Amino acid sequence: MTESLSFVTEAPSDAVSITVNGADRRIPSGWTLADLLSSLGLDARTVVIERNGTILRDRAGFASIELGRDDTIEIVHFVGGG
Protein backbone atom coordinates (compact mmCIF):
# COMPACT_ATOMS: atom_id res chain seq x y z
CA MET A 1 0.00 0.00 0.00
CA THR A 2 2.78 2.39 0.96
CA GLU A 3 4.55 1.63 -2.26
CA SER A 4 1.54 2.35 -4.41
CA LEU A 5 0.87 5.60 -2.54
CA SER A 6 4.41 6.79 -3.12
CA PHE A 7 3.99 5.79 -6.74
CA VAL A 8 1.00 8.06 -7.27
CA THR A 9 2.60 11.06 -5.54
CA GLU A 10 5.62 10.85 -7.79
CA ALA A 11 5.59 12.48 -11.18
CA PRO A 12 4.55 10.33 -14.11
CA SER A 13 7.19 7.85 -15.14
CA ASP A 14 7.75 9.70 -18.38
CA ALA A 15 8.80 12.88 -16.52
CA VAL A 16 12.38 14.05 -16.75
CA SER A 17 14.34 15.54 -13.87
CA ILE A 18 16.43 18.59 -14.73
CA THR A 19 18.02 21.47 -12.85
CA VAL A 20 16.97 24.99 -13.72
CA ASN A 21 18.73 27.92 -12.05
CA GLY A 22 19.92 25.70 -9.26
CA ALA A 23 16.56 24.09 -8.45
CA ASP A 24 15.32 20.64 -9.40
CA ARG A 25 12.40 20.54 -11.77
CA ARG A 26 10.49 17.70 -13.32
CA ILE A 27 9.28 18.29 -16.82
CA PRO A 28 7.36 16.07 -19.23
CA SER A 29 9.51 13.85 -21.35
CA GLY A 30 10.11 15.29 -24.78
CA TRP A 31 9.97 18.92 -23.73
CA THR A 32 12.22 21.26 -25.63
CA LEU A 33 13.99 24.29 -24.30
CA ALA A 34 11.32 26.42 -25.96
CA ASP A 35 8.65 24.48 -24.04
CA LEU A 36 10.47 25.13 -20.79
CA LEU A 37 10.78 28.86 -21.44
CA SER A 38 7.15 29.03 -22.45
CA SER A 39 6.07 27.25 -19.27
CA LEU A 40 8.11 29.76 -17.25
CA GLY A 41 6.56 32.68 -19.10
CA LEU A 42 9.90 33.80 -20.50
CA ASP A 43 10.66 35.35 -23.87
CA ALA A 44 13.74 33.76 -25.40
CA ARG A 45 14.86 37.15 -26.70
CA THR A 46 15.21 38.59 -23.19
CA VAL A 47 17.30 35.84 -21.65
CA VAL A 48 20.52 33.97 -22.21
CA ILE A 49 20.58 30.24 -21.75
CA GLU A 50 23.43 28.04 -20.68
CA ARG A 51 22.96 24.29 -20.95
CA ASN A 52 25.42 22.10 -19.12
CA GLY A 53 27.95 24.90 -19.16
CA THR A 54 27.56 25.75 -22.83
CA ILE A 55 25.92 28.98 -23.91
CA LEU A 56 23.21 28.45 -26.51
CA ARG A 57 23.53 31.32 -28.94
CA ASP A 58 20.95 30.21 -31.48
CA ARG A 59 17.62 31.28 -30.03
CA ALA A 60 15.74 30.03 -33.05
CA GLY A 61 17.06 26.57 -32.27
CA PHE A 62 15.52 26.41 -28.79
CA ALA A 63 12.47 24.63 -30.18
CA SER A 64 14.59 21.78 -31.44
CA ILE A 65 16.64 21.26 -28.28
CA GLU A 66 15.04 18.43 -26.36
CA LEU A 67 15.79 18.45 -22.66
CA GLY A 68 17.21 15.28 -21.26
CA ARG A 69 17.64 13.74 -17.84
CA ASP A 70 20.09 15.63 -15.60
CA ASP A 71 20.34 18.60 -17.91
CA THR A 72 21.50 21.67 -16.03
CA ILE A 73 20.00 24.85 -17.39
CA GLU A 74 20.91 28.38 -16.39
CA ILE A 75 18.63 31.19 -17.47
CA VAL A 76 20.12 34.65 -16.97
CA HIS A 77 19.34 38.22 -17.86
CA PHE A 78 20.55 41.73 -17.13
CA VAL A 79 19.69 43.27 -13.81
CA GLY A 80 20.67 46.57 -12.24
CA GLY A 81 24.33 46.75 -11.34
CA GLY A 82 27.28 49.08 -11.16
Add this chain to the structure above:
Amino acid sequence: MAHADLISPAAVTLTDPQPLNIAGREFHSRLMVGTGKYASNSVMIDAIEASGAEVVTVAVRRVDLDRSKEEGVLHHLDPERYFLLANTAGCYNSSDAIRYARLARAAGFNEWVKLEVIGDQQTLLPDTEGLLTATKTLVDEGFKVLAYTNDDLVTALKLEDAGAVAVMPLASPIGSGLGMLNPYAIRTIKQRLSVPVIVDAGVGTASDACIVMEQGVDGILMNTGIAAAQDPVRMAAAMRMAVESGRHAFLAGRMPKREVAVPSSPVTGMLG
Protein backbone atom coordinates in the same frame (compact mmCIF):
# COMPACT_ATOMS: atom_id res chain seq x y z
CA MET B 1 36.88 87.49 -27.31
CA ALA B 2 39.42 84.89 -28.28
CA HIS B 3 37.14 82.28 -26.74
CA ALA B 4 33.93 83.56 -28.27
CA ASP B 5 33.70 80.42 -30.40
CA LEU B 6 33.61 78.31 -27.27
CA ILE B 7 30.89 80.21 -25.50
CA SER B 8 27.28 80.24 -26.62
CA PRO B 9 25.28 83.36 -25.81
CA ALA B 10 22.53 81.53 -23.93
CA ALA B 11 24.72 79.62 -21.55
CA VAL B 12 28.36 78.90 -21.07
CA THR B 13 28.84 75.72 -23.07
CA LEU B 14 32.36 74.52 -23.47
CA THR B 15 33.37 72.03 -26.07
CA ASP B 16 35.79 69.26 -25.28
CA PRO B 17 38.55 69.36 -27.90
CA GLN B 18 38.97 65.61 -27.67
CA PRO B 19 35.85 63.63 -26.85
CA LEU B 20 36.21 60.36 -25.00
CA ASN B 21 37.17 57.56 -27.36
CA ILE B 22 37.32 53.96 -26.21
CA ALA B 23 38.32 51.26 -28.67
CA GLY B 24 37.46 53.53 -31.59
CA ARG B 25 34.03 54.43 -30.30
CA GLU B 26 33.36 58.02 -29.39
CA PHE B 27 31.32 59.03 -26.37
CA HIS B 28 30.06 62.50 -25.64
CA SER B 29 29.66 62.03 -21.94
CA ARG B 30 32.57 61.26 -19.67
CA LEU B 31 30.21 60.08 -16.98
CA MET B 32 29.16 56.44 -16.98
CA VAL B 33 26.54 55.24 -14.53
CA GLY B 34 25.41 52.01 -12.94
CA THR B 35 21.84 50.81 -12.58
CA GLY B 36 22.00 49.12 -9.19
CA LYS B 37 20.57 49.99 -5.78
CA TYR B 38 17.83 52.36 -6.91
CA ALA B 39 14.70 52.56 -4.80
CA SER B 40 12.58 52.29 -7.92
CA ASN B 41 13.00 51.84 -11.63
CA SER B 42 11.43 55.22 -12.39
CA VAL B 43 13.98 57.00 -10.19
CA MET B 44 16.74 55.04 -11.90
CA ILE B 45 15.54 56.08 -15.34
CA ASP B 46 15.21 59.72 -14.33
CA ALA B 47 18.63 59.70 -12.70
CA ILE B 48 20.31 58.19 -15.74
CA GLU B 49 18.60 60.79 -17.89
CA ALA B 50 19.76 63.58 -15.59
CA SER B 51 23.32 62.24 -15.57
CA GLY B 52 23.62 62.61 -19.33
CA ALA B 53 25.45 59.27 -19.42
CA GLU B 54 25.63 57.22 -22.58
CA VAL B 55 27.31 54.20 -21.06
CA VAL B 56 25.17 52.36 -18.53
CA THR B 57 26.33 49.29 -16.65
CA VAL B 58 24.26 46.22 -15.95
CA ALA B 59 24.90 42.93 -14.15
CA VAL B 60 24.23 39.35 -15.22
CA ARG B 61 22.11 37.30 -12.86
CA ARG B 62 19.78 34.33 -12.84
CA VAL B 63 16.20 35.06 -13.77
CA ASP B 64 14.12 34.69 -10.62
CA LEU B 65 11.74 31.96 -11.75
CA ASP B 66 9.47 32.29 -8.75
CA ARG B 67 8.48 35.81 -9.62
CA SER B 68 5.76 36.27 -12.16
CA LYS B 69 6.64 39.84 -13.11
CA GLU B 70 9.45 40.79 -15.43
CA GLU B 71 12.32 42.19 -13.39
CA GLY B 72 15.09 42.45 -15.94
CA VAL B 73 16.57 45.92 -16.14
CA LEU B 74 16.00 46.06 -19.90
CA HIS B 75 12.30 46.05 -19.18
CA HIS B 76 12.83 49.62 -18.02
CA LEU B 77 15.98 50.75 -19.81
CA ASP B 78 15.98 51.25 -23.56
CA PRO B 79 18.99 49.41 -24.98
CA GLU B 80 18.66 51.44 -28.19
CA ARG B 81 19.25 54.62 -26.28
CA TYR B 82 22.10 53.65 -23.98
CA PHE B 83 25.31 51.77 -24.55
CA LEU B 84 25.03 48.73 -22.29
CA LEU B 85 28.18 47.77 -20.48
CA ALA B 86 27.78 44.44 -18.71
CA ASN B 87 29.88 43.84 -15.63
CA THR B 88 31.15 40.70 -13.96
CA ALA B 89 30.38 41.98 -10.48
CA GLY B 90 30.26 39.30 -7.83
CA CYS B 91 32.85 37.08 -9.52
CA TYR B 92 35.68 36.00 -7.28
CA ASN B 93 37.85 34.17 -9.78
CA SER B 94 38.83 34.51 -13.41
CA SER B 95 36.81 31.56 -14.68
CA ASP B 96 33.57 32.88 -13.17
CA ALA B 97 34.27 36.32 -14.60
CA ILE B 98 34.93 34.81 -18.04
CA ARG B 99 31.69 32.82 -17.82
CA TYR B 100 29.68 35.92 -16.91
CA ALA B 101 31.32 37.93 -19.70
CA ARG B 102 30.42 35.25 -22.24
CA LEU B 103 26.83 35.16 -21.01
CA ALA B 104 26.64 38.94 -21.27
CA ARG B 105 27.95 38.91 -24.81
CA ALA B 106 25.43 36.26 -25.76
CA ALA B 107 22.69 38.75 -24.90
CA GLY B 108 23.66 40.22 -28.24
CA PHE B 109 24.25 43.90 -27.56
CA ASN B 110 28.01 44.26 -27.79
CA GLU B 111 31.28 42.57 -26.94
CA TRP B 112 32.25 45.01 -24.22
CA VAL B 113 32.65 44.00 -20.62
CA LYS B 114 33.46 45.82 -17.42
CA LEU B 115 35.62 43.12 -15.97
CA GLU B 116 35.64 42.67 -12.23
CA VAL B 117 37.43 39.90 -10.42
CA ILE B 118 36.96 40.55 -6.75
CA GLY B 119 39.54 39.33 -4.26
CA ASP B 120 38.13 40.27 -0.88
CA GLN B 121 34.57 40.39 0.40
CA GLN B 122 35.14 43.13 2.98
CA THR B 123 36.72 45.68 0.68
CA LEU B 124 35.67 44.34 -2.72
CA LEU B 125 39.21 45.08 -3.80
CA PRO B 126 40.20 43.36 -7.03
CA ASP B 127 42.16 40.15 -7.36
CA THR B 128 44.64 41.59 -9.82
CA GLU B 129 46.15 38.22 -10.67
CA GLY B 130 42.77 36.79 -11.64
CA LEU B 131 41.91 40.03 -13.39
CA LEU B 132 44.96 39.79 -15.63
CA THR B 133 44.24 36.14 -16.43
CA ALA B 134 40.63 36.91 -17.34
CA THR B 135 41.63 39.98 -19.34
CA LYS B 136 44.01 37.95 -21.50
CA THR B 137 41.44 35.23 -22.16
CA LEU B 138 38.63 37.64 -22.99
CA VAL B 139 40.81 39.82 -25.21
CA ASP B 140 41.77 36.67 -27.12
CA GLU B 141 38.07 35.94 -27.54
CA GLY B 142 37.46 39.36 -29.05
CA PHE B 143 36.03 41.13 -26.02
CA LYS B 144 36.59 44.81 -25.40
CA VAL B 145 37.72 44.65 -21.81
CA LEU B 146 37.38 47.59 -19.44
CA ALA B 147 39.20 46.35 -16.38
CA TYR B 148 38.18 47.41 -12.90
CA THR B 149 41.38 47.51 -10.87
CA ASN B 150 42.99 49.14 -7.88
CA ASP B 151 45.10 52.26 -8.10
CA ASP B 152 48.34 50.36 -8.65
CA LEU B 153 50.31 51.60 -11.64
CA VAL B 154 52.08 48.34 -12.39
CA THR B 155 48.81 46.40 -12.57
CA ALA B 156 47.35 49.11 -14.78
CA LEU B 157 50.33 48.83 -17.14
CA LYS B 158 49.96 45.04 -17.23
CA LEU B 159 46.26 45.35 -18.04
CA GLU B 160 47.05 47.69 -20.89
CA ASP B 161 49.70 45.26 -22.16
CA ALA B 162 47.15 42.45 -21.92
CA GLY B 163 44.90 44.33 -24.32
CA ALA B 164 42.37 46.09 -22.09
CA VAL B 165 40.73 48.92 -24.04
CA ALA B 166 40.34 50.95 -20.86
CA VAL B 167 41.65 50.65 -17.35
CA MET B 168 39.35 51.52 -14.47
CA PRO B 169 41.18 52.22 -11.24
CA LEU B 170 39.11 52.78 -8.13
CA ALA B 171 38.96 56.12 -6.35
CA SER B 172 38.16 54.17 -3.16
CA PRO B 173 36.32 50.90 -2.45
CA ILE B 174 33.06 50.14 -4.24
CA GLY B 175 30.07 51.73 -2.55
CA SER B 176 32.22 53.47 0.09
CA GLY B 177 31.70 57.05 -1.08
CA LEU B 178 35.11 57.92 0.35
CA GLY B 179 36.21 59.88 -2.70
CA MET B 180 39.66 59.66 -4.20
CA LEU B 181 42.08 58.30 -1.63
CA ASN B 182 45.23 58.55 -3.73
CA PRO B 183 45.25 61.34 -6.29
CA TYR B 184 48.93 60.78 -6.98
CA ALA B 185 48.31 57.16 -7.97
CA ILE B 186 45.39 58.08 -10.23
CA ARG B 187 47.40 60.85 -11.88
CA THR B 188 50.36 58.58 -12.40
CA ILE B 189 48.21 55.88 -14.00
CA LYS B 190 46.69 58.46 -16.34
CA GLN B 191 50.09 59.86 -17.26
CA ARG B 192 51.61 56.47 -18.01
CA LEU B 193 48.82 54.68 -19.88
CA SER B 194 47.84 55.17 -23.49
CA VAL B 195 44.39 53.61 -23.18
CA PRO B 196 41.62 55.65 -21.52
CA VAL B 197 41.57 55.71 -17.74
CA ILE B 198 38.06 55.68 -16.28
CA VAL B 199 37.93 56.01 -12.52
CA ASP B 200 35.44 53.51 -11.17
CA ALA B 201 34.05 53.33 -7.65
CA GLY B 202 34.26 55.45 -4.53
CA VAL B 203 32.92 58.78 -5.76
CA GLY B 204 30.48 59.94 -3.08
CA THR B 205 29.48 63.45 -4.09
CA ALA B 206 29.97 66.04 -6.79
CA SER B 207 33.20 67.48 -5.41
CA ASP B 208 34.73 63.98 -5.46
CA ALA B 209 33.84 63.67 -9.13
CA CYS B 210 35.24 67.08 -9.93
CA ILE B 211 38.54 66.39 -8.17
CA VAL B 212 38.85 63.04 -9.95
CA MET B 213 38.36 64.69 -13.34
CA GLU B 214 40.84 67.41 -12.45
CA GLN B 215 43.53 64.71 -12.38
CA GLY B 216 43.13 64.47 -16.14
CA VAL B 217 41.46 61.06 -16.29
CA ASP B 218 39.18 60.29 -19.20
CA GLY B 219 35.98 59.62 -17.30
CA ILE B 220 34.23 58.31 -14.22
CA LEU B 221 31.89 55.40 -13.65
CA MET B 222 29.68 55.61 -10.60
CA ASN B 223 26.60 53.99 -9.17
CA THR B 224 26.11 54.31 -5.42
CA GLY B 225 27.13 57.98 -5.36
CA ILE B 226 23.97 58.70 -7.33
CA ALA B 227 21.67 55.86 -6.32
CA ALA B 228 22.22 56.27 -2.57
CA ALA B 229 21.79 60.05 -2.53
CA GLN B 230 18.66 61.41 -0.84
CA ASP B 231 17.60 62.77 -4.21
CA PRO B 232 19.29 60.60 -6.83
CA VAL B 233 17.99 62.58 -9.81
CA ARG B 234 19.37 65.85 -8.50
CA MET B 235 22.65 64.19 -7.56
CA ALA B 236 22.89 62.72 -11.05
CA ALA B 237 22.61 66.21 -12.52
CA ALA B 238 25.18 67.48 -10.02
CA MET B 239 27.55 64.68 -11.01
CA ARG B 240 27.11 65.55 -14.65
CA MET B 241 28.08 69.14 -14.00
CA ALA B 242 30.94 68.13 -11.70
CA VAL B 243 32.42 65.79 -14.30
CA GLU B 244 32.22 68.50 -16.94
CA SER B 245 33.54 71.08 -14.52
CA GLY B 246 36.49 68.95 -13.50
CA ARG B 247 37.25 68.12 -17.10
CA HIS B 248 37.34 71.76 -18.12
CA ALA B 249 39.37 72.73 -15.06
CA PHE B 250 41.90 70.11 -16.11
CA LEU B 251 41.94 71.37 -19.70
CA ALA B 252 42.18 74.96 -18.50
CA GLY B 253 45.26 74.14 -16.43
CA ARG B 254 45.09 75.21 -12.84
CA MET B 255 47.27 77.94 -11.35
CA PRO B 256 50.33 76.79 -9.48
CA LYS B 257 49.93 76.33 -5.76
CA ARG B 258 51.99 78.67 -3.62
CA GLU B 259 52.77 78.61 0.06
CA VAL B 260 52.63 82.41 0.24
CA ALA B 261 49.93 84.93 -0.57
CA VAL B 262 50.14 86.93 -3.76
CA PRO B 263 47.88 90.00 -3.87
CA SER B 264 45.14 90.05 -6.47
CA SER B 265 44.82 93.82 -6.40
CA PRO B 266 47.53 96.30 -7.47
CA VAL B 267 50.10 97.05 -4.82
CA THR B 268 50.74 100.43 -6.41
CA GLY B 269 48.41 103.42 -6.38
CA MET B 270 47.61 103.15 -2.72
CA LEU B 271 46.65 106.41 -0.94
CA GLY B 272 49.61 108.18 0.63
